[in-house]
Amino acid sequence: MNLETINMGAYNLHLIKTNKFKTITIDVDFYREIKKEEITKRNLLKMILLDSSKKYKTEKELIIESEMLYDIKISSSISRIGNFSNLSFQTKFLNEKYTEEDMNKESIIFFLDLIFNPNIENDSFVNIEKQKSKLKQMIFSIKDNKVKYSVLKLMEKMKGKPYSYNTFGDIDDLEKITGKTLYEYYKRVLNEDQIDIFVLGDFDSTKVKEIFKEYFKINTFKKENKKLLVPELIPRKRVVRYREYDEVSQSQLIILCSLNNLTDYERKYVIKLYNEILGGTSNSLLFDTVREKNSYCYYINASVKAYDNILIINSGIEGKNIDKCIKLIKKTLSDISSGRLADDVLESAKMTIVSAIKSSFDNPIGVINTYFSKILVNSDDEKERIEKFSKITKKDIISVSKKVKMHTILTLENKEDENEKN
Amino acid sequence: MKKIKIKDIEEYIYYEKLNSGLEVFLYTKDDTYNNYVTFTTKYGSIYNEFVPIDEENMVRVPKGIAHFLEHKVFAQKEDPQPMEFFAKSGSICNAYTTFNNTTYLFYATEKLEENINYLLDYVQNIYLTEESVEAEKKIITEEIHMYDDRPTEVLIETVRRNALNDNPYRDSIIATVSDIESISKEDLELCYNTFYHPSNMFLVVTGNFDPEKIIQVIRENQEKKKFDEKKEIVTKKFKENDAVCKKREEIIMETNVPKVSYTLKIPLKDIKLSRRKLHLYAHILFTTLFDETSPFDQKLKDDGIISSTTYIDLLNCNTHLLISMINETPRYEEFLEEVRKRLERLEITDDDFQRKKRVLISNEIFAYESVETINDIIIDNIIFEGKIEDNPIEIIENLTIDEMRELIKKIDIKNVSIVVLKSK
Numbered sequence: 001m002n003l004e005t006i007n008m009g010a011y012n013l014h015l016i017k018t019n020k021f022k023t024i025t026i027d028v029d030f031y032r033e034i035k036k037e038e039i040t041k042r043n044l045l046k047m048i049l050l051d052s053s054k055k056y057k058t059e060k061e062l063i064i065e066s067e068m069l070y071d072i073k074i075s076s077s078i079s080r081i082g083n084f085s086n087l088s089f090q091t092k093f094l095n096e097k098y099t100e101e102d103m104n105k106e107s108i109i110f111f112l113d114l115i116f117n118p119n120i121e122n123d124s125f126v127n128i129e130k131q132k133s134k135l136k137q138m139i140f141s142i143k144d145n146k147v148k149y150s151v152l153k154l155m156e157k158m159k160g161k162p163y164s165y166n167t168f169g170d171i172d173d174l175e176k177i178t179g180k181t182l183y184e185y186y187k188r189v190l191n192e193d194q195i196d197i198f199v200l201g202d203f204d205s206t207k208v209k210e211i212f213k214e215y216f217k218i219n220t221f222k223k224e225n226k227k228l229l230v231p232e233l234i235p236r237k238r239v240v241r242y243r244e245y246d247e248v249s250q251s252q253l254i255i256l257c258s259l260n261n262l263t264d265y266e267r268k269y270v271i272k273l274y275n276e277i278l279g280g281t282s283n284s285l286l287f288d289t290v291r292e293k294n295s296y297c298y299y300i301n302a303s304v305k306a307y308d309n310i311l312i313i314n315s316g317i318e319g320k321n322i323d324k325c326i327k328l329i330k331k332t333l334s335d336i337s338s339g340r341l342a343d344d345v346l347e348s349a350k351m352t353i354v355s356a357i358k359s360s361f362d363n364p365i366g367v368i369n370t371y372f373s374k375i376l377v378n379s380d381d382e383k384e385r386i387e388k389f390s391k392i393t394k395k396d397i398i399s400v401s402k403k404v405k406m407h408t409i410l411t412l413e414n415k416e417d418e419n420e421k422n
Numbered sequence: 423m424k425k426i427k428i429k430d431i432e433e434y435i436y437y438e439k440l441n442s443g444l445e446v447f448l449y450t451k452d453d454t455y456n457n458y459v460t461f462t463t464k465y466g467s468i469y470n471e472f473v474p475i476d477e478e479n480m481v482r483v484p485k486g487i488a489h490f491l492e493h494k495v496f497a498q499k500e501d502p503q504p505m506e507f508f509a510k511s512g513s514i515c516n517a518y519t520t521f522n523n524t525t526y527l528f529y530a531t532e533k534l535e536e537n538i539n540y541l542l543d544y545v546q547n548i549y550l551t552e553e554s555v556e557a558e559k560k561i562i563t564e565e566i567h568m569y570d571d572r573p574t575e576v577l578i579e580t581v582r583r584n585a586l587n588d589n590p591y592r593d594s595i596i597a598t599v600s601d602i603e604s605i606s607k608e609d610l611e612l613c614y615n616t617f618y619h620p621s622n623m624f625l626v627v628t629g630n631f632d633p634e635k636i637i638q639v640i641r642e643n644q645e646k647k648k649f650d651e652k653k654e655i656v657t658k659k660f661k662e663n664d665a666v667c668k669k670r671e672e673i674i675m676e677t678n679v680p681k682v683s684y685t686l687k688i689p690l691k692d693i694k695l696s697r698r699k700l701h702l703y704a705h706i707l708f709t710t711l712f713d714e715t716s717p718f719d720q721k722l723k724d725d726g727i728i729s730s731t732t733y734i735d736l737l738n739c740n741t742h743l744l745i746s747m748i749n750e751t752p753r754y755e756e757f758l759e760e761v762r763k764r765l766e767r768l769e770i771t772d773d774d775f776q777r778k779k780r781v782l783i784s785n786e787i788f789a790y791e792s793v794e795t796i797n798d799i800i801i802d803n804i805i806f807e808g809k810i811e812d813n814p815i816e817i818i819e820n821l822t823i824d825e826m827r828e829l830i831k832k833i834d835i836k837n838v839s840i841v842v843l844k845s846k
Contacts, residue, residue, distance in 0.1 A: 020453045022791050059723070063714040067777050071784040098787050134729035137750065140678035146571050247676040250567035282516075283509040295560040298568055316568050344510065351512030355531045359456040363792060 001361070003371065006209060010218040011195035014371060015205050024104060024201030025092045025364035026111060029372065030193035033227065034085040034162045039078075040135075040169030041185045042087050044177060046076040047131045049089070054117040065110065070099045072107050074114065081376055082228040082307030083162055087189065089115055092364065095202055104203055105211060112215040118186070124179035125186075132174060139168045146412060147314060150252040153244050154410035158256075162230055163308050191220045196375055198368045228377060232309045233258035233407055241409040245418040252412040253322055255313040255329065257404050259306070267306045268379060269388050270400040275304035276349040277397065278336065279313060283348060285332050286313065294328065296321045307377065311404060319417050326409065337401040339394065346394055354386050423448075423637055430815040433790055435800065436633045437810065442644050443621025443652050447800050447810070448636060449628040451793060455531045457629025458793045459538055461545050462801055464624075465617035466522040467597070468590035471658035475616040475650060480658060484604045486562075486597025487613045489519040491548075493558050494610060495526065499549040507540055515541075519595055522805050534631055535639045542625070542643050548614050555607050562602050569596065573677040577843045581683045581746055582737070584668035585839040588660055591739040592667075620644065621652040626800045628793040662741040664689045666839040673843045680844035682754040684761045685746040687837045690738075693829065697806055700743065701736060702818060703826045706778040708734045708745055710770045715777075718764050727756045738806075754842055765835045775823050782818045 002017040056062035066072050072093040079086050091111040096103040119126045143149050158164045195218065199208055235258050262271060279286040279302025286300045300315035317325055335341070360366035361382075373379045380388065426435045436448040467489060471482045496504050496517065508515040513530035526545050530537045569575045579594050586592040627636055666687050693700060712718055712732040722728045728751050735746040747761050789795045803810050811817070 022787055058720060059714050060716070060720045064777070067715065067781050071781040071788075092788075094784055094787055099784075129726075130723050130729065133726060137679055137729050141750070143676070143678050144573050249570040250564060281505075281509065281514060283505040287505075291561060295557045296564075298561055298565040316564060318564065318567075344506075348506070348509035348512070351532070352509060352514065353512070355512030355514075355529075358531045359529065362454045362456045 001367065004205060008212065008216070010220055010222065011197055011216070012375075013209065013212055014196065014198045015208060016198060016200040016367060016371065017202065017205065018200065018367075019202040021201055021364055022095055022098060023092050023364065024095055024107070024199065024203060025368065026090065026108065026200075027198045027365070027368045027372075028089045028115065029086050029196045030088070030189050031084045031086040032193045033083050034080060034165070036165050036170075037173060038185070039085065039165055039167070040173040041177060041182060042078055042085060042189075043169045044128065044131060044135055044174070044182060045186055045189065046078055046087055047135060048125055048128060048182070049114055049118055050074055050076050051131055052119045052127075053114050054119055055113060057119060062114075069107055069110055070094050070103065072110065074111060078167060080162060080167065082230050084228055084376070087193070090365070097202070105207070108208070108211050109215055116215070116217070120183060123183055125182050126179065128177070128179050128182060132177065135168065136171065136174060139166065139171055139174070142166070142168070146248060146250070146252050147316070150244070150254045150410060150412045151312065151314065153412070154242070154254045154256055154408060157242060157408060157410075158233070161233075161308070163305065163310065190218055192222065194222055194224065196372065198371060200364045200368055228307055230308045232260050235260055235405045236407050239406045239409055241411070244410065244412045245415045246412055248412060248414050250316045251319045251322055251414065253315050253317055253325060254410045255326070255406060256408045256410075257311040257313070258407040259304075259309040259311060260403050260405070262306070262309070262400070262403060265388075266396075266400050266403070268377070270392055270396045271304055271306055271311075273346075273349055273353060273389060273392050274336070274397055274400050274404070275302050275311060276353055277341070277345060278302045278332070280349065281352060283352075285336070285345070286329065289328050289332050290315065290325060294324075296325055296328075319413050322411055322413075330406065333401070333404065333406070337398060339398050341394060341397065343394070346397065350389055350392065353389050357382055357385055357389075423633065426810050426812050428810075429813045431787060431790055433796075435810055436637070438637055440620070440641060440644050442647075442649050443619070444644055445624040445804070446637060446640055447624065447626045447804075448633045449626075449793070449796050449800070450631060450633055451628070452630055454630045454793055456793060457530050457534050457627065457631060458527065458797045459530070459534075459541060459629075460525050460527040460626045460797055460801060461541050462523050462525040462624055462626070462805075463617050464523055464622050464805060465613070466520045466524060467593065467595040468521045469617070469657050470590060472616065473656040474612050475619065475653060475655075480656070481612070483609050483613060484597070485593050485601040487605060487609055488524050489596050490558065490562065490602065490605055491610055491614055492517045492519045492524050493562060494550060494555070495545055495548055495614075497549055497554055498544055498547070504540070504544050507544075508537060511537060513537055521591055521595060523801070525801065534629070535636070538625075538627065538636065538639055539643050542640070546618065546620075546647065548611075548618075550607050550610055552607055555605070555610065559602055559605075562596065563599050566596055566599055566602070569594075573675055573681055573843055576673065576675060577681045577683055577748070577841055578735070580671060580673060580841045580843075581685050581839065582744070584671055584841060585666045585685050585687050585744050586739065586742070587663050587667045589662040589739050589741055590660060591737070615650075616655060619652070620649055622655060624804055626797050628797040628800075660741070662739070664742070664834075664837065666837060668839060670840045671842070673841065674846055675843055676845050677843065678845070679750045680752055680754050680842060681748070681750045682757060682843070683746045683748045683841045684758055685744055685839045685841075686765070686833065686835065687839065688743045688745065688833055690740070690742055693832055695825070695829065697738060698811065698817060699821070699825075700829070701738065702782065702821060703829050704736055704743065704745060705734075706775060706782070706821070707768070707770060707826060707830070708736075708747075710774045710778055711764060711768075712747060715774070718760065722757065722760055727751060727753045727760065732761075754844075758840060762838075768830045768833060768835070770823075770826075772823055775826070779818055779821060783815055786814050786818070
């Protein structure tokens, strides 16, 4: 795989040449520091731009054209990395080797046209109501997924932190958005967001560069902003517990842990390995303790958000086992801190991570994400990462484990159990 | 080893049937890091009445055993347990159960040979105790509760229960808590001994390896083991009435947006098409009627009746094909009425037909990009067609609108089951 980065003035164009895939993938990332009041607009923008355009006035026309282009895939997403909100547009289409000559160019132009030539009249997006009601429904539907809903409820308690915001946005903010205000925001995204573009596949670099020069026209200059890291939580002497109630047959247990004083090395390496050992896969300590040895649950996971300085543990269990589960989890955390950790568990977890780094190169988005994280957080290249993960010692894990502290617990329990307690 | 060429895509799959009856499929892609290996028994949740391997008469066992076995096959008498073993080389293992099959799998970038040997060994060796069976019941109960809290899962389960009468596709793969309670160690052993015979199983390896070397590893592994004699497994044939079991049901459950399904039940006995062609035609027809390219979708979105595109679910239950139009909207009554009206005119234009064919062909090529997808395609081919389809693109190219019209005549648009799920 061969990477070439071209400075196009207002953005960087990264060309990743490989003949490993039958497709060409393009990822356009717009990112900036997250502000709560902008999240809803970014979400709506993500939907509106792929719904219609100046050329294809309706979703129907647009999708028919995408099918004619050998079913070119287009998608958009919003994600958050620390303080940054990333609005990403992606496309994947069959390399013209498998379709017709000039289809590469035609496909790229189709995709870029959606971003740059939206359906605008009088400086206002036309007909945003359909996408507004779809977004409204998405915000409401979070409740159907009890894990996500419970995590959201817990995160809401962490006021002011970017992870406390609902990723889809906010109903009140949504109501206020008009075609005009959305268009103003769209202009700001184009002019103020940092932009990186990745093109991956087997193509002629000169031709691709020319296409972008002509069709991806942005000329403003942006200051680089790298304040990615979210401020730490202040560790608590006593863990705070919240209880939510709903009609559920299974209770949700969500535990938020604070991470304090991580070094850069720990953030990039040790805490990830620690998380893998704790609750990364079905070979983890939590899985073994809570599910295999005690049959309390079907799933239990830990996930680390290193740039948020937090770690989350979640499980679905029977209401009456909640307290026993919390005890077991506490014990597992303190076992690691006091060094009760078998060497082969440590080595297996390293192998799992190394394997994941290698396999990320088997899919286009995996490759692109790897390169993007180099830009965002200055991560090492894959060889170095594999080497550094392999060298982590038990001592490293023990010392990072002392920086992980249970902070807040939230449980979602059955309404009937609430009534019994009263 | 035979080499099967997939025409028009220029890809090859190696095939061999071992003496034990085990079938092996290998696909190599020399620039990937990851290998994906699946070991499948053609045994899923629908086989609850059958003649056990050493017996003469049909027996009936509790529902949910296929999935229960999936959990228990993972437990070995001696450590390391499968999870630990695979983790040593950074590999990830898992398993899943469907209506028709149970599949054990792992992903590995390292130690492919050792891992294949281990996969064959642990799946072909079960260790059950009364205590471990009881402990697993608690875990599976939590798994059931997890699904019970997901409105869309509940909707889809109800769709099958209401559309079907006696067909075993009616029941959920995982079964109910009381089914699980009634399963004994002996039930598990009986099903394991019958359905995990190598002649009822197949292994698929997709990734970056030397096929000659890998087939040799598999041969040697199997030659060392003793198996019962091969025997055709007899399972009960079931009858299913054409009429749906329940025409309409409203489920009350906590959700912010009501969910709704409109399901057509189509008998397969008079349809002469192959399973693959039937699915292609049904897919083309119903996506054209309801997806983003349809006037239906445009109109209902403009009128605010729906905000998301209708999801089409096709399920072939051997006797019948169920086609469900699923959406979520507070205005579900209007949605149902519009679907009903749309189905009164089952027809599509030639332009639409040709365009959808182009989409299907493109997606055949898209699929050959990842070793996971290719492995899944092979599993699907073997489970549903008994062999690798080596000419999938030509089949799509040869679809005709006339043949589709013949199919349309067989669809009784009055044979409908509706499920609505909403909160109080």
